[in-house]
Amino acid sequence: MSDPGWTMPARVASGQNAEPGQTQLAKPHMPAIPVPRFDQFYRYAELTRLLQDYAAAAPQLVSLRSIGKSFEGRDIWLLAITNRATGVDTDKPAFWVDGNIHAAELTACTACLYWLHHLVAGHEAGDSHAVQLLDTRVVYIVPRLNPDGAELALADKPRHIRSSTRPYPFDEEPVDGLTIEDVDGDGRMLSMRIPDPHGPYKKHPSESRLMVAREPGEFGGQYYRIIPEGTLKNFDGFKITANPDIEGLDLNRNFPSHWRQNFEQVGAGPFPTSEPEVRAMVAFITEHPNIGAAVSFHTHSGVILRPMGTQSDDDMTPEDLWMIKRLSDHGARLTGYPVVSIWHDFKYHPKQVVTGTQDWVYEHLGALFWTVEIWSPNKEAGINDYKWIEWYRDHPIEDDLKLLKWSDEQCEGKAYVDWYSYRHPQLGMVEFGGWDRMNFWRNPPPHLREREAARFPAWLMQIGLSLPRLEVLRAEVRALGADTWRIRFAVANSGYLPAYVTQRAKERKAVRGTIFSLHLPAGVSLVTGKERVEAGHLEGHAPKSSLQAFLSNREVTGDRAVVEWVVRGARGTAIALTAVADRAGTVRTEVTLD
Numbered sequence: 385m386s387d388p389g390w391t392m393p394a395r396v397a398s399g400q401n402a403e404p405g406q407t408q409l410a411k412p413h414m415p416a417i418p419v420p421r422f423d424q425f426y427r428y429a430e431l432t433r434l435l436q437d438y439a440a441a442a443p444q445l446v447s448l449r450s451i452g453k454s455f456e457g458r459d460i461w462l463l464a465i466t467n468r469a470t471g472v473d474t475d476k477p478a479f480w481v482d483g484n485i486h487a488a489e490l491t492a493c494t495a496c497l498y499w500l501h502h503l504v505a506g507h508e509a510g511d512s513h514a515v516q517l518l519d520t521r522v523v524y525i526v527p528r529l530n531p532d533g534a535e536l537a538l539a540d541k542p543r544h545i546r547s548s549t550r551p552y553p554f555d556e557e558p559v560d561g562l563t564i565e566d567v568d569g570d571g572r573m574l575s576m577r578i579p580d581p582h583g584p585y586k587k588h589p590s591e592s593r594l595m596v597a598r599e600p601g602e603f604g605g606q607y608y609r610i611i612p613e614g615t616l617k618n619f620d621g622f623k624i625t626a627n628p629d630i631e632g633l634d635l636n637r638n639f640p641s642h643w644r645q646n647f648e649q650v651g652a653g654p655f656p657t658s659e660p661e662v663r664a665m666v667a668f669i670t671e672h673p674n675i676g677a678a679v680s681f682h683t684h685s686g687v688i689l690r691p692m693g694t695q696s697d698d699d700m701t702p703e704d705l706w707m708i709k710r711l712s713d714h715g716a717r718l719t720g721y722p723v724v725s726i727w728h729d730f731k732y733h734p735k736q737v738v739t740g741t742q743d744w745v746y747e748h749l750g751a752l753f754w755t756v757e758i759w760s761p762n763k764e765a766g767i768n769d770y771k772w773i774e775w776y777r778d779h780p781i782e783d784d785l786k787l788l789k790w791s792d793e794q795c796e797g798k799a800y801v802d803w804y805s806y807r808h809p810q811l812g813m814v815e816f817g818g819w820d821r822m823n824f825w826r827n828p829p830p831h832l833r834e835r836e837a838a839r840f841p842a843w844l845m846q847i848g849l850s851l852p853r854l855e856v857l858r859a860e861v862r863a864l865g866a867d868t869w870r871i872r873f874a875v876a877n878s879g880y881l882p883a884y885v886t887q888r889a890k891e892r893k894a895v896r897g898t899i900f901s902l903h904l905p906a907g908v909s910l911v912t913g914k915e916r917v918e919a920g921h922l923e924g925h926a927p928k929s930s931l932q933a934f935l936s937n938r939e940v941t942g943d944r945a946v947v948e949w950v951v952r953g954a955r956g957t958a959i960a961l962t963a964v965a966d967r968a969g970t971v972r973t974e975v976t977l978d
Contacts, residue, residue, distance in 0.1 A: 422834035452664025458531040466522035473522040475970040477851040482526040483681035487533025492681035496527035498837035560618035561627040575818035583607035616810040636740035641748035676967035677752035686760025693726040718843040750889025765790035799824035852879035852968035874946040877922035883968040903960040908953035919945040
């Protein structure tokens with residue numbers, strides 16, 4: 385295998401010293417924790433090896449699992465990150481983070497790897513936040529939900545499709561038209577510039593590299609057509625139509641909540657969760673009700689998107705809106721990214737509603753959710769006053785000049801490629817150039833990838849530590865007679881968020897109240913009470929209002945619950961007790977009849 389591209393300090397045996405200047409993260413007789421290269425994107429085999437190395441270096445913290453197979457048969461890797469010495473992952477409140485559901489949005493995977501390394505290295509170094517999070521909660525990370533699409537984007541001759549590599553809705557190859565691909569074999573897909581008196585573009589008067597729109601009613605100049613780099617089939621010398629990718633799926637439109645057919649939502653697939661990648665994620669989250677919050681990394685725009693996607697803020701459950709805004713404000717402060725509503729601020733078209741992960745996780749399951757769109761080339765160029773989607777419909781030429789200047793000064797002229805001549809196999813001499821969208825627009829340039837990924841751990845840590853957490857307050861026995869005993873079992877939610885996390889989860893009955901169980905051994909009988917009791921939902925310590933509010937919070941101890949049983953049994957008998965709150969975890973204890 386080629387150089388994996390991450391630092392692997394030598395495995396140092398007890399009593400030996402590392403080489404001078406070498407990072408030593410290993411414990412005696414244990415492999416060292418790998419240090420990824422955040423300035424490069426990993427092919428699937430290298431990514432797999434990197435994740436395996438984390439699991440080998442920190443087995444007490446990292447468990448590597450496959451949650452399913454992709455369309456092409458690749459494992460979809462999930463890392464369960466928690467301190468196993470303090471309990472198994474399914475007993476703890478959980479935080480889900482995923483990335484790279486879209487093929488070429490590779491920085492999303494980088495952000496997941498950065499968060500992984502931050503957690504593992506931080507826990508090993510004794511960082512108090514990492515220790516507290518992993519000792520009390522679990523983080524589930526899927527760095528690359530769509531391994532097939534990413535592998536195609538990283539191929540020697542890449543193609544940048546939307547998502548899965550499965551042909552959809554039809555599997556026939558095009559018989560004519562332009563197929564977008566890398567024609568000259570330089571690993572980039574740029575644009576082609578062709579002189580045409582009827583073309584809609586012209587050169588900027590003072591910057592000939594920049595192509596700008598022809599003005600209404602303008603004539604008499606030199607004009608061009610700009611088309612994607614690609615090859616043509618059955619070209620008649622006149623008409624060029626860019627073919628849609630034969631791989632027309634969008635995995636983010638395949639989730640069950642608000643699913644609609646392809647004619648309403650392009651790429652939705654034949655039915656909800658028809659695609660193995662989405663089905664694997666839906667199955668895992670459904671089978672792990674301890675997941676109370678989730679973040680999905682995408683690119684690009686440099687913005688954090690919050691619910692809802694299908695309704696306005698006025699239609700949201702107010703308590704959820706207030707809490708999501710509160711945690712979102714922390715996200716904006718800690719990451720430097722603004723947080724906006726999907727419905728109000730991030731529609732591809734004013735009349736169009738698209739749905740995806742966010743709708744299923746929050747609107748369907750009632751767990752907290754955010755989509756992070758990593759990276760904004762606009763802001764790098766000093767363009768700050770713009771709307772994310774609207775900018776692509778129309779923006780001043782001055783913005784393009786700023787972006788070109790950024791390419792020249794910060795990216796060595798590689799982001800916007802100067803036009804160069806090339807003999808196209810069907811079109812003859814054309815010019816290739818324009819934006820390298822894969823490496824500088826859709827994703828940050830290599831030297832800025834780690835900087836972008838480093839924005840998120842502090843906020844992710846805060847979300848994780850805000851999750852509800854069930855704790856034992858007291859378990860006690862009191863004698864009522866020679867062989868009769870009263871057992872009291874009290875628990876509390878020590879987390880910031882309520883045990884149900886959102887009001888929507890309660891409304892949709894996605895979670896139950898706290899379930900108390902009494903496990904009777906042989907020889908012990910129940911006098912009063914039931915062996916399994918459902919108590920109420922436990923609140924968290926997040927204040928419902930300020931201390932200056934007109935009405936004080938009357939649920940002073942809403943974070944606590946207690947259950948009593950009376951049993952008959954012999955002195956000295958041990959009885960196991962369990963309490964479960966779906967999103968706050970499971971606690972177990974034991975009392976002795978004494």
